[in-house]
Every structure is written in C-alpha cells, then in structure tokens.
Amino acid sequence: MIYELFSTRRRKADKSGATDVYQYSSASVKLRVQIQQILHDAIGPQYELSPYAVSSPAHNPDAWKSIHNVLCREIGRHRLIDKHYDVEMEGVLNYIGSADTDGFIDAVEVCCRTIDIVIRNWNVHVRREKGIKQDPAAALEEINYRMRQDGFGYSYMDGQIIRVDSEYLHDEVVKPALKLLNGPGFQGAQEEFLRAHRHYRAGEYPQSITEAAKSFESVLKAVCDQKKWRYEKGARASDLLKRIRQEGLWPEFLDASFDQLLATLNSGLPKVRNEQGAHGQGASIRKIPNYLAAYALHLAAAKIRLIVEAAQS
Template sequence: MPIVELYSNRGAGDTQPDVWVYDQIPQRLRVQVRNIMREAIGFEPHSGERSDAYYSIEKTICNEHGILSLAINQDSFARVEEYILTGGNLSIWLDIITLAFRFIDRVFRKLDKGGRSARKITAPADEAISVLNERFRRAGFGFEFRDEMIWRKDSEIIHQTVTIPVLALLRDARFAGANDEFRRAHEHYKAGEFKDCAVDALNALESTMKAICDLRKWDYPKGARASDLIRILRAQGLFPEFADRSFDQLMATIQSGLPLVRNEAGAHGQGSVPVETLEYVATYALNLCAAKIKFLYDAFAAGEAHVKR
C-alpha cells in the first residue's frame, strides 16, 4: 500500500535538531500564561464576572475545532483556564492564547485608565504581550505572539536556513566544543543573559576555526582571536580564489561585528558600572555567528570531499 504524502507525515519525519521546544508546554509556563491573562483581561465591570472575553474565546475555539466545550466546568472562564492549565492538544492551546491576546491587543488596549480600572486590569496590552513572549523564551518554548498571531520560531527564515543547519552540522563530534558553546549561547539568550550569549556566540565561532585548523594541521598561536584565525584559514586556502573578494567583506564583518560585540559588551572588565548587553545585540551576535560557522564548515567539508576524490 503506497504512503500518501500529507502535511502531518512531513512534519512527523522532521528530526532536525533545534534549541526550542515545540511539542511540550511546561506546567510552569501554563500557570504563568494563566496569570498574565487574568491581569490583562480583568473582570466584566457590571457583573464582576470574568466570563465575557472567555465566552467569546471558547465559542470561537469550539466552532473552529468542532468540539462542544473545552471542559466540564460551569462557566467559560473556568473552562478556558482549565484548558490552559491541563489541556493536551497543542493546537487548541495555542489557539486559545492567540484569541486571548488578540482580544487584549484589539479590545483592552483601547481602554483608558478609567476603563482598565473598572475591569481591574493591572497589565496593559503592551506589557502583557511583552511578558508573554518573555515567558515563552525563558521556558524555551518555540513560539512568539506578534502581529496578532502565534508564530513558530522556526518559521523565521534565518532560523530555518542558518540556525537549524548549524545545529545539524555541529553534531559532528570533531566540532563538539563549538557545538557546546553554540547551544550554551542559546541557553543564555533564553535566560535573558545577553552578555554571556554574545560571548559564547563568538567562542563557538572561534572553536569552529580552531577545530578546522587542528583537523588540517595548520598551526595557530596560543590565544589566537577570531581575526587571527580567519587570516590563517584564508592564507591556507580554505576558500577558493573566486571567493577571496567576498571573503574580504566577511572578514570585515567579523572584525567589526562579533569581536566588537564580545570585546565591548562581554569579554573584558566592565568597570564600576555594569554594562548591559541589549537583546538585539545578542540576537545579532547569534545570527551573525551562525552564518559564519555555516560558511566555514561548508568550506571545510568541501575541501574534505575534494581530498577524498
């Protein structure tokens, strides 16, 4: 009997490594999301009940998923909350979060101070959405609410085309050190430790270059930095001649990008006043580092394949 190609079949066969979790909802995160919703939705002003927004959420979910109710509790508020805390269908769970935060973004955002006070809302829309995404990130949960939708992290082009391939490449045991540092950089990112994230991102890049030098038996000085290592790799002909000019740009980017991020934001003493590394700097460091690691590994692998012929 032939296998019919369906969306679910394609998804089930994906074994690519990733740094985010997509199929499990930590119990701690469930409680945190429930609490955010309570603070951002509040109560119905006249009755003091929480049922108005929750009724709309449950009704939409039931219509879209073809189910009668989310749980057996007496009111929509309790049923929605029970599903957030215990529901097992990830798609339904994410749809509830989508509708709830779309409600927060579209409806409760428009309330003035008096309106929020009447509903006992303690978390404005922007704060609630920001905290939700922060909770997702700290839990390693690979989703984000933006533009009124829940998005998977791996739907981002750079994640799909760079980060995931690099994770697969670095499973090569010869690059174990770089793999550990690259994954550690992501763990720092998820924990909000952006300075350490930037430092480990460049450490992973340097470890990749050192591993290539070791495997090719190319000498490099003790304490060599990224700029030193990249010059050695180029001098040894790791890249074909036609790539030299484009690699000049790569070198300039590395020299002015990641090393500067690490040197200025992480790797040196910060003096009497702590220096804060911003999230967008850490994101830049991770993405730039991943792209450079992939480039270097691909060049190394191409050279290996040529030698074996």
C-alpha cells in the same frame, strides 16, 4: 467569522526534522501556570454576579466570553472542558492548563490577539475599570519570554503564534549550523552554542553573546586543528581568520568578494563580544537588548555554517 486556529495551520505545514535548540511537542505545567497568571492579569478577572447585585466589581466578562466563544466554535464544542464552570474565564484558563499542545497554543493565541488587538487600544482608565493589572505590550512580551525560557519553540507576533523555526533566519541559519556542529571535532563549539541559546532563553543576554562568540572561535580552532594549520596559543577570532585565509580555504577567484566578508567577520561578532559581553560594565548596570543578543546568535550561526561548509567542501 471563521478563525483559522494554529492547529489548523500546523497541519498544513510540512516541517523538517533537523536538530534544533527548541522543542515543539509539549508545554510544561510550569509554563501553563505562568501563562494562566499573565492572562488573568492582562485580560482581567470575571465574576458571576448576582441578579440582585447593586454594583459590578472591576472585571472583563465580555473579553472572556468572546475568547470562549471563538474557541468553542472553531473546536466544535459547546464547552471547552467537561468540568463545570460558572464563568467563561474559568473554562478558558482550565483549558489552557489541561488541553493538548495544539489546544494550548490555540487558546493562548486567541487570548494574545484579544490583548493585542482589543485591550491594547483601551486607555488606562478603561483597563482599570475592567480590573486589568498588566500592560498589554508587557504581557505579550512576557508570554514570549516565558515560552522562550521554557525552551518551547513558539512566539506570538503579528497576530499569530508561530513556530520559531518558521522564522527565516532560524530555519535557514541556526538549524543548519546546529546540524554541522553535530559532526566530529565540534563538540566544544556545539556546547558553547547551546549554552548561548540557553542564556538567551533565560534573558541573560551578555552571557549569551559571550558564549556565541566562544562557539565561533572554537569552530575556527577546530577547522585549523582538522586541517593541521598551526596557530598561536591564545589566538583570537581575527587571528584565526587571517590564518585560515592564508591557507586558501576559499577559492582564489572569490578572494575579492571575501574581502568585505572578512571585514564583517572581524568587525561583527568579535566586536559585539568585546564591547558588550567580555569586559566589565563599569559603575552603571548595562542592559543588553533582546535584538542585540538575537543578532549575535544569528551572526554566529551564519559564520559557523560558512566556515564549516567551506572546510568540508
């Protein structure tokens, strides 16, 4: 079977060099160690057994042999590392710790596919017999979380590891918004938007939503300041949007279509912020799901791009 590795696909892709909140060139030592630990728990250990052993400990040699063989064949080597190792698990985990970035991603991807396609289908009793300690879905979620937390711009989904900027919304909305915020007058908004992404990568979703909303409001104020349009001190996003429309930032023939857009702007991110991020959570601890924080970030980025490009045109 031919397995097209990440590094092979990467060489085929032509990625832009726009400003981004993630980096793609280097996996930190901390991230490599974290992923080694997750894979050990999610795939299970592997031991070298004595030919005289009466019983076998809980381990998963077949999975590690399969992963090792796929990587060796696709890379074109008999062994993953020059250092001696007795079992395939050692070779794979050591390769994850020492390979270049492409090799690191290749190995993590093959391991994730094994967890996702093979181990996920085993019942809890089989997993226990294989020495597996971490649930497959939880392991894959944690791997994505650790990469995001580290600012390493990759994610495992649908059987592959992809660059975050391969996702349509990130490529078409977030990166252009960051590029626009690099311009003069938007330093405060840029800092808030980057803070929103840092909170998102750390799993601090209420803070992420709040910072995204602040960034959006800062952009509105910056445009008003640049245009010398007066607004009340302490004006909220809804007030600023009304002020900008009064000044005719958009052509009159687009007013009808912007009625719906303005309704979305007034009820979208500011509402998310007010209901989920900016007020107390009461007696019980409120959990903000990942998808809601991602929605807030993408919505903020789309609005920022719209407002700034309209102001510049």
